[in-house]
Amino acid sequence: MNDDAMNEIVQEFLVETGENLDQLDQDLVAxxxxxxxxxxxxxxxxxxxxVKGTTGFLGFGRLESLSHAAESLLSELRDGRLExxxxxxxxxxxxxxxxxxxxxxxxxTGEEGDRDLTGLVATLERLQQPDAPATSVETAEIPAPAxxxxxxxxxxxAVPAAEAPAPPATEPGAPKPGVPAPARAEPxxxxxHGPAPKPARTxxxxxxxxxxxxxxxxxxHADSHRSAxxxxxxxxxxxxxxxxxxxxxxxxxxxxVSAHVDLLDNQALHxxxxxxxxxxxxxxxxxxxxxxxxxxxxxxxLPRVIRDLAAQFAKSVALEMEGGETELDRSLLEAVxxxxxxxxxxxxxxxxxxxxxxxAAGKPETGTLALRAYHEGxxxxxxxxxxxxxxxxxxxxxxxxxxxLVTAAQLESMSEREIVDLIFRPGFSTASVVTNVSGRGVGxxxxxxxxxRIGGTVDLTSTPGMGTTFRIKIPLTLAIIPAxxxxxxxxxxxxxxxxxxxMVQLRTSDGHSDIEQIGGALVxxxxxxxxxxxxLDETLGYTPLAGGEETEAxxxxxxxxxxxxxxxxxxxxxxxxxxxxxxxxxxxxxxxxFAGATILGDGSVALILDVIGLASTAKVEEVTAGLGLVGDxxxxxxxxxxxxxxxxxxxxxxxxxxxxxxxxxxxxxxxLDAVEQAGTGRVMQYRGDLLPLxxxxxxxxxxxxxxxxxxEEGEExxxxxxxxxxxxxxxxxxxxxxxxxIVDGIFEVRSVGASPGILGSTVVHGHVTDxxxxxxxxxxxxxxxxxxx
Amino acid sequence: xxxDAPDGSGGEGAVQYCTFKVDHLLIGIEVWRVQEVIRxxxxxxxxxxxxxxxxxxxxxxxxxxxxxxRLWLGLDRLDAATPSMNAVIRLADEVVSLLVDExxxxxxxxxxxxxxxxxxxxxxxxxxxxxxxxxEDSLLLVLETESVSRIALxxxxxxxxxxARRAS
Numbered sequence: 001m002n003d004d005a006m007n008e009i010v011q012e013f014l015v016e017t018g019e020n021l022d023q024l025d026q027d028l029v030a031x032x033x034x035x036x037x038x039x040x041x042x043x044x045x046x047x048x049x050x051v052k053g054t055t056g057f058l059g060f061g062r063l064e065s066l067s068h069a070a071e072s073l074l075s076e077l078r079d080g081r082l083e084x085x086x087x088x089x090x091x092x093x094x095x096x097x098x099x100x101x102x103x104x105x106x107x108x109t110g111e112e113g114d115r116d117l118t119g120l121v122a123t124l125e126r127l128q129q130p131d132a133p134a135t136s137v138e139t140a141e142i143p144a145p146a147x148x149x150x151x152x153x154x155x156x157x158a159v160p161a162a163e164a165p166a167p168p169a170t171e172p173g174a175p176k177p178g179v180p181a182p183a184r185a186e187p188x189x190x191x192x193h194g195p196a197p198k199p200a201r202t203x204x205x206x207x208x209x210x211x212x213x214x215x216x217x218x219x220x221h222a223d224s225h226r227s228a229x230x231x232x233x234x235x236x237x238x239x240x241x242x243x244x245x246x247x248x249x250x251x252x253x254x255x256x257v258s259a260h261v262d263l264l265d266n267q268a269l270h271x272x273x274x275x276x277x278x279x280x281x282x283x284x285x286x287x288x289x290x291x292x293x294x295x296x297x298x299x300x301x302l303p304r305v306i307r308d309l310a311a312q313f314a315k316s317v318a319l320e321m322e323g324g325e326t327e328l329d330r331s332l333l334e335a336v337x338x339x340x341x342x343x344x345x346x347x348x349x350x351x352x353x354x355x356x357x358x359x360a361a362g363k364p365e366t367g368t369l370a371l372r373a374y375h376e377g378x379x380x381x382x383x384x385x386x387x388x389x390x391x392x393x394x395x396x397x398x399x400x401x402x403x404x405l406v407t408a409a410q411l412e413s414m415s416e417r418e419i420v421d422l423i424f425r426p427g428f429s430t431a432s433v434v435t436n437v438s439g440r441g442v443g444x445x446x447x448x449x450x451x452x453r454i455g456g457t458v459d460l461t462s463t464p465g466m467g468t469t470f471r472i473k474i475p476l477t478l479a480i481i482p483a484x485x486x487x488x489x490x491x492x493x494x495x496x497x498x499x500x501x502x503m504v505q506l507r508t509s510d511g512h513s514d515i516e517q518i519g520g521a522l523v524x525x526x527x528x529x530x531x532x533x534x535x536l537d538e539t540l541g542y543t544p545l546a547g548g549e550e551t552e553a554x555x556x557x558x559x560x561x562x563x564x565x566x567x568x569x570x571x572x573x574x575x576x577x578x579x580x581x582x583x584x585x586x587x588x589x590x591x592x593x594f595a596g597a598t599i600l601g602d603g604s605v606a607l608i609l610d611v612i613g614l615a616s617t618a619k620v621e622e623v624t625a626g627l628g629l630v631g632d633x634x635x636x637x638x639x640x641x642x643x644x645x646x647x648x649x650x651x652x653x654x655x656x657x658x659x660x661x662x663x664x665x666x667x668x669x670x671x672l673d674a675v676e677q678a679g680t681g682r683v684m685q686y687r688g689d690l691l692p693l694x695x696x697x698x699x700x701x702x703x704x705x706x707x708x709x710x711x712e713e714g715e716e717x718x719x720x721x722x723x724x725x726x727x728x729x730x731x732x733x734x735x736x737x738x739x740x741x742i743v744d745g746i747f748e749v750r751s752v753g754a755s756p757g758i759l760g761s762t763v764v765h766g767h768v769t770d771x772x773x774x775x776x777x778x779x780x781x782x783x784x785x786x787x788x789x
Numbered sequence: 790x791x792x793d794a795p796d797g798s799g800g801e802g803a804v805q806y807c808t809f810k811v812d813h814l815l816i817g818i819e820v821w822r823v824q825e826v827i828r829x830x831x832x833x834x835x836x837x838x839x840x841x842x843x844x845x846x847x848x849x850x851x852x853x854x855x856x857x858x859r860l861w862l863g864l865d866r867l868d869a870a871t872p873s874m875n876a877v878i879r880l881a882d883e884v885v886s887l888l889v890d891e892x893x894x895x896x897x898x899x900x901x902x903x904x905x906x907x908x909x910x911x912x913x914x915x916x917x918x919x920x921x922x923x924x925e926d927s928l929l930l931v932l933e934t935e936s937v938s939r940i941a942l943x944x945x946x947x948x949x950x951x952x953a954r955r956a957s
Contacts, residue, residue: 249850491834540836585854585883586938588838588845597833597845597852605833605845605852 013054014107015234017099020047024096025304028089032307035084044092045074051099062112063102069124070095076128088127093304094120237330240291247280247287248480248580252599254280255577259601284480288329295373295382296324298333302344306369309348316355316366317348323373328380332474335454336382339447343384343470344369346444351388351468361465363387376473379456379498385469391462393419403428415662420462424448452612455481455498455595483579483608485600486557487572488536492606494579494598495557499611501565503573504556515554524556524567528760530775531558533567534614539593564615577601581608592616645744646771647723648764649736651696656769657736658743658762659723663774665731666724667739675720686724686731693722693733696772699780700757725774732778741765756780803900806922808893808929809876812864814914815893817922817929822878826892829872830855843888848877855886856937863913880938887937898922898929906930 024047031040052067070092076082098120105113254277261273299321310317352358352367359365372383393416400406400422411419422428426445451458456474475481475498483494504526506515515524515533522533533556538544556567579598583589595610646658647667674684675693683690722733743764757780759773806817807826832844832855841860846853855875859866867873867890875886902923906915917937918930 252850542836582852584845584852585885587842587854587856587885588835591835591837593837594835599847599850599852603847604831605847607833607835607845 010058010106010110013058014103017051017054017103020051021096021100021103022300023047025093026300028092028096029303029307031084032086032089036080038078041074041078045071045078048074048095060102060106060112062115062117063099066095066098066102066117066121069121073124073128082128082130091120091123091127095124235290240287241331243287244291247284250280251284251480251578252580255601256599256603259603288480291330292327293330293333294324295326295328295333295380296321298337298340299324299371302341302371305341306344306348309345313348314354315348315352317352318366318368320368320370321372322370326373326375326380328474332380332454335450336456336472336474339450339458339472340382340384342444342447343472344371347384347386347388347468351386351390353389379473379475382472382474383469384472385467387467390464390466390468391420391423391460392464396420396422400425400428420460423460424458455496480578480580482576483598484557484576485574485606486536486555486568486570487574488540488570489542492574492600492604493536494577494606494608495559495568495611496595496608497576499559501558501560504558504567505573506554506556522569526558526567528755528758531556531565531567533569535569536609537571539568539614559611559614566611566615568614579606579608645742646764646769647742648740648769649696649721649723650738650740651700651736653737655697655700656740656764656767657696657700657772658764658769659734659772659774661742663725664723665726668722668724668733669719670722670733670735671719684722684733686733689731691722691724691731691733693735695735696777697735697737699777700770725778734777803897805895805897806929806931807876807895809874809887809889810891810893811858811862811889814862814864815924815927815929816858816889816918816932817896817898818876818878818887818932818934820895822934824877824879824884827875827877830875830886846875846886848884848886851884853877853884853886855888857888858917859888861913861917863911878934878937880934885937896922896924896929898924 024044027040027044027047031037031044034040048067048071052064052071055061055063055067073082073088073092077084077088082088098115098117101115102112105111105115257273258277261269264270303319306317306319309315347369352369353361353363355365358367368387370383370385372381372385374381397406397411397414397419400419401408401411405422405425405428406414423444424447428444448458451472451474454474456472458470458472460468460470462468475496482497484497484500485492485494487493504524515522517523522535523530524533525531535544555570555573557570557573559566559568577600579600581596582598583596584591584594588594592613593610594613595608597605597607600606645661647661647664649657649659651657668686670684670693675682676684678690678692682693684693685691721736721739723736723739725732725734757773757777759771761768761770763769805820807820807823809816809818827848830846830848832846834844835842841857843855843857846855857866857873867888871890873888873890874892876889876892877884877886899922903920904923905920906918908915914930917932919933920931922929922931
């Protein structure tokens with residue numbers, strides 16, 4: 001055999017064994033929770049056995065002796081002569097690590113290197129000694145393990161032969177290492193652990209090792225697997241990548257051809273192009289499929305990571321995985337690997353409490369870490385949920401102050417959601433003790449950056465005491481994406497469809513009332529909620545068109561990015577087109593608003609708008625807009641459906657109004673004699689200042705009739721309830737008829753009944769209740785009192 | 790850098806240059822750097838990009854940044870009626886198009902005729918060109934392609950500022 005052929009075999013061995021090792025990690029951890037699973041033991045045994053056989057053939061003596069020692073131990077376990085103890089699992093996992101290290105050395109140098117394995121081999125041999133109490137019967141019968149030591153260079157046939165008579169399971173495998181033919185060694189690994197009918201490349205790991213064949217080692221099984229293996233081909237990943245790139249180009253060329261053909265009057269050509277177009281689409285789909293890999297591939301390493309971490313932190317953690325078959329482009333899978341691992345580490349390090357603390361908190365001693373993957377709206381969602389301590393906004397806020405990430409004033413004005421979001425800021429880490437796992441203050445920001453780099457988003461929901469869920473959303477593929485083409489000043493721009501929520505077209509006549517300005521910032525009332533607007537032409541640095549007024553129609557593209565809703569006013573909206581994202585050159589890539597460029601059907605170049613860039617630009621404008629009304633509007637929109645606390649008011653006879661508690665600075669019972677007339681409005685003295693008072697009944701639509709009643713009712717009473725609302729230095733007292741309750745819960749606010757000052761309606765205590773849009777009410781009241789603002 | 794080679798005396802170090810006319814200047818770019826010279830192409834304007842970036846062109850499916858060399862050299866823009874040529878050159882990790890007035894011939898000046906650019910020349914020119922060959926009837930300014938990349942980096946800050954200014 002010449003060197004090239006040998007090298008090829010070694011290469012193949014390295015790849016296959018690498019995959020087998022990942023499987024081993026998984027199986028061993030799974031085995032710990034199900035120590036008697038014959039399937040798992042069989043699978044593990046076969047994998048190690050294959051490694052031993054192949055290494056013997058290839059002349060890697062150290063690998064062979066190590067796998068041999070492990071195999072001996074495994075054979076005892078499999079045959080039920082020994083119990084799987086933690087020490088044994090540890091040793092076997094260490095074997096996996098050592099084999100990995102040896103493989104790395106072989107890959108780099110072609111040699112095994114000189115790692116010292118004697119300690120581990122000795123440990124393995126010691127662990128083959130039966131456990132003193134439990135297995136006394138077997139010990140008497142089986143002195144076999146004893147002669148094992150020091151057979152480092154002895155032919156591997158010796159031991160398999162010795163164990164061959166034991167279970168039928170070993171029979172197909174046992175003779176092989178003795179007579180190692182290359183043809184045998186090659187197909188063996190997929191056969192050994194490949195219960196899945198698919199080729200190893202697309203689904204190399206089985207999600208549930210339990211689905212393994214019940215009779216692990218049967219010859220018939222091995223054969224059927226082998227034939228499955230033969231129907232698949234291993235393909236170099238670079239080749240797949242370049243194929244994908246070429247298919248991308250082909251799609252672009254197809255788009256261009258179609259565009260040109262549309263101008264011609266040639267029936268035959270039209271048909272040919274149509275057919276070409278179809279074939280290209282199918283080809284594109286096919287190539288994309290070859291690059292898809294199940295998420296469980298990403299997860300396969302985690303059981304081991306979690307086991308080790310849990311042990312390190314003396315925590316007890318159970319892992320749940322759901323949706324591992326969800327598929328994702330391999331480059332994306334690769335890109336979310338680190339962020340996902342980081343989240344898992346964080347969850348174990350920071351989130352899940354020590355067993356004693358958990359019990360004290362009334363939770364099960366064992367924490368649960370759940371990984372979930374599923375499709376949602378053309379995206380893949382990866383969730384990491386723990387049932388740990390949750391994220392306490394107060395602690396986060398305090399930490400952010402301490403680290404100078406925010407000022408006290410900023411913190412004051414932030415919603416809980418925004419505060420919790422601070423953990424994604426660079427330089428943030430709440431771990432009081434810096435561990436070697438996480439807590440160095442580099443982490444969550446890197447997680448977010450990495451995910452956003454591939455066009456994804458990360459957000460989190462957390463309930464203190466109950467746990468936290470991180471949600472990573474990523475596109476299915478990056479190579480070819482559908483995009484909406486919009487026009488701005490004679491040029492077209494592409495917006496990734498993943499960011500697109502809806503489009504709104506306004507006729508100027510009826511539309512103008514809906515676009516409003518707050519301190520120079522444009523907002524639009526989208527179904528009763530304020531949507532911050534950005535003018536694309538202005539954002540791109542164009543001066544507004546002469547006259548300043550829109551033409552007869554305004555197009556708003558509603559986008560979402562990073563949990564923020566944003567409306568972009570564009571000049572035109574064209575159709576959608578499949579685009580291939582191409583990078584920008586170094587002279588233009590610094591412009592934060594562009595994510596790349598693409599070539600359109602007509603051959604022209606279009607810039608791709610970066611929605612996160614647009615959104616962050618918009619955010620800057622919100623902050624500088626003085627009152628910051630836009631930001632809060634968007635925030636309240638996002639909070640719908642979340643847990644929130646409302647102050648429940650009665651206004652008039654029976655109208656119920658809910659005011660978000662976070663908008664309320666104080667609840668006062670104002671003695672009637674403290675309410676005085678000042679100018680056109682009523683005021684009361686409040687903390688050394690004058691507090692303008694506004695009767696809710698008088699500013700909210702549909703309550704005019706009740707207003708007088710409320711007044712009368714108020715006259716009868718000694719005092720009126722006042723909800724004090726503060727915006728910086730300004731205060732306003734909203735006068736209600738009665739403060740009923742403070743309620744806490746998840747309320748779905750429906751836009752039914754939305755009107756000026758009312759966000760929408762929800763049901764509280766079985767009554768339809770209007771949710772007050774405090775900002776809008778404030779605005780209305782300033783009209784009412786004429787002097788507040 | 791190949792134009793440093795002429796420091797020695799031997800004729801072995803002679804380098805071939807593609808020459809381009811930019812206003813009254815004659816610019817030389819090493820032949821192997823020049824991928825092709827093409828006529829004026831339709832361009833996509835890039836808002837907020839540095840002034841010198843005239844747009845993006847579609848070069849057989851590759852998106853190439855077109856840079857107006859005149860602006861770099863501190864000269865006025867070519868009047869709109871006169872179409873410029875695209876000199877497509879290879880940089881370390883990308884291809885860019887330099888907009889020039891005209892393409893000239895390929896020359897192989899004698900290394901002895903090389904001299905650094907005099908310190909009295911405008912700074913913009915010295916930023917891009919470090920040396921000149923004294924040809925018979927004109928001076929050939931050697932364009933340092935490295936500086937094309939460097940200017941991009943310097944502009945990184947500038948365009949970032951532009952963005953921030955716009956945003957505020």
